[in-house]
Amino acid sequence: MDRGALESGGHGERRLRFPLGSAVSIEELAKDPYPLFRRLRDREPVTWVPELGMWLLARRDDIVAVLADSDLYTTDSERSTIRDIFGRQMLSSDGPDWIRYKRACMPPFRRDELERTVEGTIKDTADDLLAAMEGRDEVDLRAGLSVPLSLQSVLRVMGLPLEDSGLIHSWYQAFADALANFSGDQAVRERGHHAAGAFRSYMEPFMSGDRVAPAESLLGQLLSNEESALTPTEVVSNLLIVLFGGVETADSMISTCLYTVLTHPHLRHDVETPSGDLSGLIDEVLRWDAPVQSCTRFTTRPTVIRGVEVGAGETVQCMLGAANRDPSWFPDPDRIDPTRRNAKDHLSFGAGRHFCLGAVMARMETETALSAFLKAYPDADLIDARAARPRGHEFRRPPELRVRLM
Numbered sequence: 001m002d003r004g005a006l007e008s009g010g011h012g013e014r015r016l017r018f019p020l021g022s023a024v025s026i027e028e029l030a031k032d033p034y035p036l037f038r039r040l041r042d043r044e045p046v047t048w049v050p051e052l053g054m055w056l057l058a059r060r061d062d063i064v065a066v067l068a069d070s071d072l073y074t075t076d077s078e079r080s081t082i083r084d085i086f087g088r089q090m091l092s093s094d095g096p097d098w099i100r101y102k103r104a105c106m107p108p109f110r111r112d113e114l115e116r117t118v119e120g121t122i123k124d125t126a127d128d129l130l131a132a133m134e135g136r137d138e139v140d141l142r143a144g145l146s147v148p149l150s151l152q153s154v155l156r157v158m159g160l161p162l163e164d165s166g167l168i169h170s171w172y173q174a175f176a177d178a179l180a181n182f183s184g185d186q187a188v189r190e191r192g193h194h195a196a197g198a199f200r201s202y203m204e205p206f207m208s209g210d211r212v213a214p215a216e217s218l219l220g221q222l223l224s225n226e227e228s229a230l231t232p233t234e235v236v237s238n239l240l241i242v243l244f245g246g247v248e249t250a251d252s253m254i255s256t257c258l259y260t261v262l263t264h265p266h267l268r269h270d271v272e273t274p275s276g277d278l279s280g281l282i283d284e285v286l287r288w289d290a291p292v293q294s295c296t297r298f299t300t301r302p303t304v305i306r307g308v309e310v311g312a313g314e315t316v317q318c319m320l321g322a323a324n325r326d327p328s329w330f331p332d333p334d335r336i337d338p339t340r341r342n343a344k345d346h347l348s349f350g351a352g353r354h355f356c357l358g359a360v361m362a363r364m365e366t367e368t369a370l371s372a373f374l375k376a377y378p379d380a381d382l383i384d385a386r387a388a389r390p391r392g393h394e395f396r397r398p399p400e401l402r403v404r405l406m
């Protein structure tokens with residue numbers, strides 16, 4: 001999830017050598033990237049995309065190798081959009097700082113801790129949101145379920161007051177646009193900085209002790225944990241990545257799973273099976289349409305990927321959606337098959353050291369939302385399947401999810 005330097009010229013021969021990559025547009029990636037990914041995997045698995053000023057990787061094995069090598073392919077770069085907007089935090093650092101940040105933020109996201117602190121809240125919140133739909137003919141499941149559920153769940157783990165959720169959510173679109181701002185639009189960047197500045201000001205009373213977060217929450221622990229010794233700036237920057245990572249992506253995961261089940265009626269049967277285990281289905285939907293489409297890395301020295309020379313300091317974009325449909329790993333990859341044995345090998349939560357901090361929690365939220373919704377409204381029907389189709393070149397999800405509740 002990041003931006004590369006814009007092509008400033010001098011790459012004429014790359015255009016000739018990589019005709020498919022040269023024709024790639026953000027619009028095509030946003031709408032339906034999968035036919036393009038198929039062509040890239042077959043003909044230009046490592047390609048240069050002038051519109052993004054980045055190398056794109058499309059084969060699963062190349063992507064796994066890049067994400068495993070944080071020495072050669074780092075997240076630590078001045079050119080990172082995440083660093084630019086959120087400051088130094090775990091997803092734009094490597095080495096000792098990354099260890100310090102991730103170690104400090106990890107404990108509240110461990111399964112046993114989540115079961116103790118937030119699982120009940122997730123269930124109660126989902127039930128309350130579904131109960132609020134009663135008596136209505138139609139609802140938008142993003143506004144009515146996936147956005148408030150993901151927001152309230154992550155605020156709870158972080159230790160920020162639920163009554164501030166509206167304010168906090170008002171900064172989201174600016175963050176999402178700025179992090180996916182691969183073309184370097186200055187106005188988008190400024191809106192991102194403005195929103196991050198507003199969050200930093202919002203955090204001041206917590207940092208000074210005028211407002212207090214619960215001791216077991218992430219914020220409570222970060223402020224009391226002397227061993228991890230994060231500076232106040234580092235605390236707020238890491239909270240920003242957790243907060244953004246915890247809402248934008250979980251909202252996408254929940255709404256994409258709901259969309260997929262609503263548009264593939266045979267999958268409802270799986271949700272309704274007595275065992276109630278939705279993990280296979282959820283992994284398969286994550287594989288089929290990843291909510292986060294790429295992991296961005298910056299080369300620390302010149303290298304060669306599949307015979308292609310890549311210079312030092314260049315941006316290598318690992319296309320997770322392309323890896324997830326690589327037929328060498330997933331036979332018949334365009335088919336949704338919840339019984340697929342290796343569905344969990346998808347890369348939708350990343351891989352290597354930057355593997356998603358919130359993967360367990362996002363699964364908890366999605367399982368709860370999916371089973372509670374289909375139990376409460378088993379005959380619900382999508383009103384406009386075309387309008388609900390997931391889209392987005394970086395953060396991908398249904399723009400809306402209007403359903404008739406029946």
Ligand code: HEM
Pocket residue numbers: 001090091092102154241242243245246247249250253286290291292294295296347348349350351353354355356357358359361362
């Ligand atoms: C509770 C919800 C979530 C939280 C709190 C969260 C938080 C984070 C954080 C803090 C990181 C950086 C980890 C590091 O640098 O070591 C991360 C990485 C990542 N997350 Fe999540 N996340 C959540 C949900 C999701 C979901 C639903 C997806 C998509 C299915 C996702 C996809 C990713 C990916 C692909 C990475 C790796 C990025 C990279 O290596 O460049 N996350 N997440």
